[in-house]
Amino acid sequence: MNMMRLLGGILLIVGTAVGGGLLALPIATAQIGFFYSTLLLFGCWFVMTASAFLILEVNLWLPRNNNLVSMAKATLGLPGQVVTWITNLLLFYSLLAAYIAGGTDFLRNLLTNADIHIASPVASILFTIILGSVVYWGIRTIDYVNRGLMIVKFTSYFLLVILILPHISATNLSGGELPYITGSITVALTSFGFATIVPSLRVYFHDDKSKLRLAIMIGSLIPLICYILWNLVIMGMISRNGDNGLIAILHSGRSTSEFVEQLHVLLQNNTITYIARLFTSICLATSFLGVSLGLSDFIADGFGVERHGWKNLFVIVVTFLPPLVIALYYPGAFVKALSYAGIYVAILMVLMPALMVWQGRYRKKIANGYQVMGGKVLLIALIVASIIVVGQSVVSMF
Secondary structure, three states: OHHHHHHHHHHHHHHHHOOOHHHHHHHHOHHHHHHHHHHHHHHHHHHHHHHHHHHHHHHHHOOOOOOHHHHHHHHHHHHHHHHHHHHHHHHHHHHHHHHHHHHHHHHHHHHHHOOOOOOHHHHHHHHHHHHHHHHHOOHHHHHHHHHHHHHHHHHHHHHHHHHHHHHOOHHHHOOOOHHHHHHOHHHHHHOOOOHHHHHHHHHHOOOOHHHHHHHHHHHHHHHHHHHHHHHHHHHHHOOOOOOOOHHHHHOOOOHHHHHHHHHHHHHOOHHHHHHHHHHHHHHHHHHHHHHHHHHHHHHHHHHOOOOOHHHHHHHHHHHHHHHHHHHHHOOOHHHHHHOOHHHHHHHHHHHHHHHHHHHHHHHOOOOOOOOOOOHHHHHHHHHHHHHHHHHHHHHHHO
């Protein structure tokens, strides 16, 4: 039972981290090439995993069921609470809106193949209700559903890698321009954005610190390996340059769909195309569940309500209604919001945890028990890294 619980926690982390963005990584990092993209992924993995452990440290200072709002209040006061509320809602409402929009297309195509035709708004509402009901029943239900989806996700992922691997070229893996790394950092950083579910995992593991730490370490390493292997096969098969190369796909208006089409054109294999579409759809569902879990627990903590009965229904409505409205009435709004996702992630998951630990350890002296290694050097490094990411993102807007 304990091993199954550990496996469930690891899969919740992997399911949250490895989302639809996996398909975008080779495209987003195409200009820097495979070698530099691998170094970038290692760097982002270290930053985001260290930040996840810092969130765990601060959360363990407080009673169970406290989330980022209470953590910010206890360490940074009102300013920290305000920043945490704003960045968390901006990030996760935009993510959920994106997942609802993508899930709507998938559901409509699925029903159309079954000769059932429904309007897009109906499909959006139906998709949200189906997965939202899983979130309503809590982390145990999410855990079991996520395990089933992850089996399909990993099966389709490894099938894609195995089928594509014979077609890669070492020539395609060479080259790359390091100066373009600034445009790739935010996508790579966001790809490891699982840290906000750490407080929920504490509840899931019943304060078992050793299993929490092990789940975070293994759960973060699996996406790193998957990302590097995925970049290897995709960058090795599709050239960086040319009219149909990865850089051209990067600057197109529909990168993901063109990417799947290019796989079909190069390999002339309907099976690979089908598996790629299935994989994308499952990625949307698992990421939707992971993000929804973190956001719903965050909202429950922010409003100070227990997730039972009508109060739980209130939490679910506040979690899903805004992104559903965005997906229904402002379908282009989430694209703009997602372009700033790197800023939200750098603030919420890197800067804020480092500041909270600094305040708790060295100013307010409320730290007790588990402590992340690295001391002030690690905290300063993470603060500087987050400022650099936010700074370059703001500069790139202009």
